[in-house]
Amino acid sequence: MDNLIKILDEIIKKIEGKNIEEVSIETEEGKIKVKQYIGPKEIVSENYPKVEVKEVITSETPKVEVQKEEKKYHVIKSPLVGTFYRSPSPGAPPFVEEGDIVSKGQVLCIIEALKVMNEIESDINGKIVKILVENGQPVDYGQELFYIEPK
Incomplete structure (x- = not known):
């Protein structure tokens, strides 16, 4: 169990401040799942990797649908x-x-x-x-x- 706690501490340190939202690791000792809230997905920042930007750009269609629902x-x-x-x-x-x-x-x-x-x-x-x-x-x-x- 101590090993899982050490792994968890390392994961938290490595993803803090990054655009990684979820990490799951499964070992013989157990399973670790860490979720980090990184804000709304529609926000585009110059710091985001290009993959993220493509994902945001392709999500424009659902965004339009939501605006129609609001009406x-x-x-x-x-x-x-x-x-x-x-x-x-x-x-x-x-x-x-x-x-x-x-x-x-x-x-x-x-x-x-x-x-x-x-x-x-x-x-x-x-x-x-x-x-x-x-x-x-x-x-x-x-x-x-x-x-x-x-x-």
């Missing part, structure tokens, strides 16, 4: 910077799932900021069409969280 659906955005949680506690069922009908004032998620749990509520009646953030992921102010089809 059809009501968007719930993050009112603050923090960590997104789909359920009230670990192991508890999520507040909502895609396809659920929600009412105005119903809690959709929690965003933890400065150790304060902030409940994010729906501001309309409708159907959850898309949940845009994974549980436990960091979110920015104004980041889109949910698409809701108004009813």
